[in-house]
Every structure is written in structure tokens, then in C-alpha cells.
Amino acid sequence: xxxxxxxxxxxxxxxxxxxxxxxxxxxxxxxxxxxxxxxxxxxxxxxxxxxxxxxxxxxxxxxxxxxxxxxxxxxxxxxxxxxxxxxxxxxxxxxxxxxxxxxxxxxxxxxxxxxxxxxxxxxxxxxxxxxxxxxxxxxxxxxxxxxxxxxxxxxxxxxxxxxxxxxxxxxxxxxxxxxxxxxxxxxxxxxxxxxxxxxxxxxxxxxxxxxxxxxxxxxxxxxxxxxxxxxxxxxxxxxxxxxxxxxxxxxxxxxxxxxxxxxxxxxxxxxxxxxxxxxxxxxxxxxxxxxxxxxxxxxxxxxxxxxxxxxxxxxxxxxxxxxxxxxxxxxxxxxxxxxxxxxxxxxxxxxxxxxxxxxxxxxxxxxxxxxxxxxxxxxxxxxxxxxxxxxxxxxxxxxxxxxxxxxxxxxxxxxxxxxxxxxxxxxxxxxxxxxxxxxxxxxxxxxxxxxxxxxxxxxxxxxxxxxxxxxxxxxxxxxxxxxxxxxxxxxxxxxxxxxxxxxxxxxxxxxxxxxxxxxxxxxxxxxxxxxxxxx
Numbered sequence: 001x002x003x004x005x006x007x008x009x010x011x012x013x014x015x016x017x018x019x020x021x022x023x024x025x026x027x028x029x030x031x032x033x034x035x036x037x038x039x040x041x042x043x044x045x046x047x048x049x050x051x052x053x054x055x056x057x058x059x060x061x062x063x064x065x066x067x068x069x070x071x072x073x074x075x076x077x078x079x080x081x082x083x084x085x086x087x088x089x090x091x092x093x094x095x096x097x098x099x100x101x102x103x104x105x106x107x108x109x110x111x112x113x114x115x116x117x118x119x120x121x122x123x124x125x126x127x128x129x130x131x132x133x134x135x136x137x138x139x140x141x142x143x144x145x146x147x148x149x150x151x152x153x154x155x156x157x158x159x160x161x162x163x164x165x166x167x168x169x170x171x172x173x174x175x176x177x178x179x180x181x182x183x184x185x186x187x188x189x190x191x192x193x194x195x196x197x198x199x200x201x202x203x204x205x206x207x208x209x210x211x212x213x214x215x216x217x218x219x220x221x222x223x224x225x226x227x228x229x230x231x232x233x234x235x236x237x238x239x240x241x242x243x244x245x246x247x248x249x250x251x252x253x254x255x256x257x258x259x260x261x262x263x264x265x266x267x268x269x270x271x272x273x274x275x276x277x278x279x280x281x282x283x284x285x286x287x288x289x290x291x292x293x294x295x296x297x298x299x300x301x302x303x304x305x306x307x308x309x310x311x312x313x314x315x316x317x318x319x320x321x322x323x324x325x326x327x328x329x330x331x332x333x334x335x336x337x338x339x340x341x342x343x344x345x346x347x348x349x350x351x352x353x354x355x356x357x358x359x360x361x362x363x364x365x366x367x368x369x370x371x372x373x374x375x376x377x378x379x380x381x382x383x384x385x386x387x388x389x390x391x392x393x394x395x396x397x398x399x400x401x402x403x404x405x406x407x408x409x410x411x412x413x414x415x416x417x418x419x420x421x422x423x424x425x426x427x428x429x430x431x432x433x434x435x436x437x438x439x440x441x442x443x444x445x446x447x448x449x450x451x452x453x454x455x456x457x458x459x460x461x462x463x464x465x466x467x468x469x470x471x472x473x474x475x476x477x478x479x480x481x482x483x484x485x486x487x488x489x490x491x492x493x494x495x496x497x498x499x500x501x502x503x504x505x506x507x508x509x510x511x512x513x514x515x516x517x518x519x520x521x522x523x524x525x526x527x528x529x530x531x532x533x534x535x
């Protein structure tokens with residue numbers, strides 16, 4: 001019989017390891033079967049909602065995890081603020097006590113296991129619900145299993161072998177759980193998403209709620225990621241992505257006509273392209289519900305995004321593109337204008353990026369525009385856009401097309417693969433509101449490309465189309481591109497020393513750096529946890 005005494009504490013904020021430190025002081029004795037006998041679906045939904053609420057905390061993708069993923073990529077270099085935990089991810093000098101992933105409460109390892117704990121409680125407690133509609137009950141379980149699979153998918157790509165805790169794990173076992181092999185974790189993730197495909201609706205009004213389309217889309221990405229271990233997974237990725245594409249009408253999916261609309265928190269709600277999003281509401285309770293990406297990426301002192309009754313206040317110039325991201329990106333590609341800000345309104349004057357340091361805390365490089373623009377489309381902002389109404393797209397239809405393209409190319413279906421890439425490029429050429437709706441000849445359609453060259457092209461297309469959407473590091477890791485992209489000709493090779501900022505040097509070690517270190521505080525608490533090689 002499980003121990004239920006800590007379930008609410010787990011949901012409101014304890015790590016799955018740290019709960020072993022608690023001391024019980026029970027006021028009464030209560031039979032678990034009696035207490036949970038009359039649970040309703042509404043109460044189970046409370047557990048499910050808790051999992052999704054945790055996802056819009058700064059310790060998940062809004063701040064801590066986003067910084068680790070972006071600084072480790074070749075698209076982002078440290079900006080004006082040299083906080084050590086950020087510099088270490090940027091330079092690959094991370095240690096097991098890095099503050100983004102280890103120590104204190106502001107770490108995403110703990111937040112991930114809080115999401116998982118809430119999902120597991122929903123799944124387990126659903127067994128106590130009697131006389132409920134079975135379809136509705138399975139749908140709630142599927143939402144919980146989606147949250148669990150989505151979270152483990154992040155963890156396993158970052159840390160490799162991890163403790164896998166599910167709704168059958170006893171609390172006492174959780175505190176001393178060993179690391180579960182990667183292959184087993186992926187088997188569990190796939191089982192969850194397969195259950196979701198069968199028990200979630202095809203469409204929803206809000207894409208912050210998962211659907212069968214979201215489960216199938218993530219399955220295609222899971223298989224694409226697993227292809228690094230076994231090429232046979234390219235066929236599974238292809239089949240899954242093709243299934244989504246063949247059901248475009250059933251799932252109500254399509255590409256947004258204007259790429260910029262994807263980064264407008266109002267217009268994106270009507271778009272067919274997002275498949276699953278984290279939806280910030282503009283209401284925050286401390287760091288719960290607070291969006292940090294606009295602030296982290298925006299230009300210091302920039303007033304170009306004045307909106308409503310308050311100024312966006314610019315950003316903090318923390319996560320800044322390497323200059324070569326901008327200079328090597330074809331200026332005729334509309335996506336560059338949407339993705340990057342190369343001008344700013346500072347101290348009452350328009351300046352280009354070579355003069356951003358007219359505010360001394362800025363950096364003279366183009367900055368990321370996607371999240372700042374998205375956040376400031378809402379009627380009112382506060383705190384450098386941290387009270388935003390942004391939609392973080394965790395997967396969108398363009399990515400499914402590119403997954404299908406990559407998998408098809410590996411299977412020898414090059415013409416089909418080119419067709420998927422060309423569909424994405426056609427949208428990019430069309431232009432939109434950001435360039436006055438001027439169409440372009442770039443990026444051009446492709447045809448007759450050899451398999452090896454097309455593989456490189458598709459990965460580059462993902463880099464540009466999904467820029468700063470927290471996917472590039474995962475592509476580098478699964479394709480083992482580190483030695484190339486962080487080499488002498490990489491995008492960060494020209495990041496020069498700027499007043500108070502280091503040279504952006506990369507010390508990438510392929511034997512170590514494709515995985516993050518297991519947080520040292522978790523190893524101290526749990527003697528059965530082992531460290532990744534090289535840390």
C-alpha cells in the first residue's frame with residue numbers, strides 16, 4: 001500500500017529526492033481507501049492541472065532550462081551579464097554544482113520532478129474514481145501521461161540515464177531511486193504518448209491542452225531523436241510524421257501565412273500552426289506564471305516596443321546571438337527580420353546594432369526578437385515583459401514537416417523530403433507585416449539534392465526556422481555535431497571581447513558535453529545516483 005501523507009507537499013514544491021528529509025507528525029490516522037473512496041473527476045483534474053501549472057514557472061522553460069539549452073547551442077552567446085552559471089553553459093565549463101541545475105530551489109531538475117509527481121498522482125488516484133464516464137476518465141489520465149512523457153523527454157535528452165518514477169513508485173523508493181537506462185526511459189515515453197494518441201481528442205479550442213495531434217507529433221520527434229541509437233527509428237519517425245501530415249484537416253493544422261503571426265500573443269491564438277504550447281496568461285504569483293525570455297533576450301534600454309500604458313522597458317541583453325548568426329543569414333529571408341532585432345530605439349533615437357551600447361549595458365550585436373515581440377503584443381506589460389501573455393510553442397506544424405523531411409531523406413525518399421522543405425520555404429519567401437508584405441526570392445526551393453547534402457540542408461533549415469525555440473541544442477546533441485559547430489568556423493568563432501564580456505570561447509568535449517551533469521545536491525541526497533562521465 002502506498003504512503004499518501006506527502007502528496008500535496010510534493011505538488012506544491014518539493015523535489016522528488018528532497019522529500020526523504022521530511023519527518024511525519026500525523027494528527028490522525030486515516031485509512032487511504034476510505035479517504036480516496038469518493039474522489040471525483042474534478043478532483044483528479046486538480047492534480048492534472050498542477051502538472052501544467054508547474055510548466056509555467058521560471059524553473060522550467062521560462063528561465064532556467066531555457067538558458068541552459070540556448071547557451072549550449074551555437075546560436076546564442078553570453079551578453080552583457082557574466083553570471084557564472086550562464087557563462088559555464090556558454091563555454092562548456094559546467095560543473096555538477098552549476099546553479100542553473102543544482103542547489104537551492106531555482107533548478108529545473110526539481111521542477112521537472114514536481115511536474116512528474118503531480119502527473120503520477122493524477123494517474124494513480126484515478127483508480128479511486130468510481131461511477132465516472134470512462135471516456136472522460138481516460139482523457140484526464142491521458143493529459144497526465146502527456147505531461148509526464150513531455151517532461152521525461154526533456155530530462156532524458158539532457159541527462160541521459162535518469163531516475164524514472166511513475167504512478168507505481170513508492171515514496172520510499174523514490175528517495176533512493178537509481179538511474180534508469182535511456183532505452184527504458186524512451187520505452188516509457190513512447191507508451192505514454194501512444195496512450196495519449198488513443199485517448200485525447202483530435203482538436204481543442206486551446207492548444208495549451210494536449211491533443212492526439214500533439215502526442216503523434218512528439219512521437220515523431222522522439223523517434224527522430226532515438227535514431228542516434230538505431231537507424232530503424234527513422235522509419236518510425238517518418239511514419240508518425242506522415243500520419244500527422246495526412247490528417248492535417250482532421251487535426252486542424254497548417255502553416256501560418258505570416259511567420260510573424262506566430263510571435264504575436266494575440267494572433268497566434270487563431271493560428272493553425274502551434275500544436276502544443278505553454279500559455280502564459282499575464283498573471284503571475286512571484287515566479288509562478290512569469291515569462292523571462294523577452295527580458296533575457298531583449299535589448300537594454302530599448303523602447304521600440306512601447307505598448308499600452310507601460311513601456312516594455314527593454315530587455316537585459318543576456319541571451320544574445322553570435323554575430324555570425326546574423327551576418328550569415330540571407331537578408332532576403334523574411335525569417336531573419338522576424339527572428340532578430342538589428343535596430344533599437346535607445347535614449348530617444350533609432351540606432352543600429354553597431355551602436356546598441358549607447359546604453360552602456362547593451363551589447364553591439366543583433367538581439368533575439370521573437371519573444372520580446374510576442375510578449376509586447378498584449379495590451380499592457382510590466383517588468384521587462386515578465387508579465388506576458390506569450391505562447392511558448394513546444395512543437396508546431398513546420399517542425400513536423402521538417403521531421404518528415406529529415407526521416408524521408410534518410411530512407412531514400414529525397415524528392416518527398418524536398419517537398420516538405422519547400423513548403424516551409426514557400427512561407428518564408430512570402431514575407432509579411434514585418435517587411436511590408438514584400439515577397440522574396442529567398443530561400444529558394446530545392447530539387448535534385450543528394451542525400452548527404454540534403455541532410456545538412458534540412459538541419460540548417462531547422463536551425464533557421466526554429467531559431468531560439470529551444471530545439472537547436474537537441475539537434476546538435478542527437479546528430480553529434482559539436483566538434484563542427486563549435487569549431488574554428490562555427491557561428492561563435494567571431495564573438496569578440498566586448499567591454500566586460502569574455503571571448504565566448506567554447507571548450508567543447510565530445511566525450512562529456514553532450515550530457516549535462518547530474519546535480520551534485522541530488523547525488524548527495526541519494527547515494528544510488530551516479531555522475532555522468534567527465535564531471
